[in-house]
Amino acid sequence: MIYIPLTLLVLWTFFLAYTALKPKWDTLRIEVKIAGGVVVLVGVLIDIGLNWTFGLILGVTKDLTLSQKCKRIGKGAGWRANVAKYICRNWTNPFDPGHC
Numbered sequence: 001m002i003y004i005p006l007t008l009l010v011l012w013t014f015f016l017a018y019t020a021l022k023p024k025w026d027t028l029r030i031e032v033k034i035a036g037g038v039v040v041l042v043g044v045l046i047d048i049g050l051n052w053t054f055g056l057i058l059g060v061t062k063d064l065t066l067s068q069k070c071k072r073i074g075k076g077a078g079w080r081a082n083v084a085k086y087i088c089r090n091w092t093n094p095f096d097p098g099h100c
Helices: 003-027 030-051 054-058 066-073 079-092
Strands: none
Touching: 003 030, 003 054, 003 079, 030 054, 030 066, 054 066, 054 079, 066 079
16 A cells, blocks of 8 residues: 555656756757656656556546546536646646746
């Protein structure tokens, strides 16, 4: 059970790396873009993996990533929407406004 919080922490770390790369992407050297691309790809793969493991708590949906799921179900009501809103409000949107 400890794996879920640790994996969420790792995903958030990769998300923070993505948010640092995103605004500077056009000015980065090619070797930094390659390394950054690998970091973003690993983060997306973790996001997909979490969506289809831990994310099942929020329900089976058509969304590929946990980020997409939170964005979509956060617009609704109920406990699932409240969890999604919490994640968006506290963990993603402060670093990438409008992410969710």
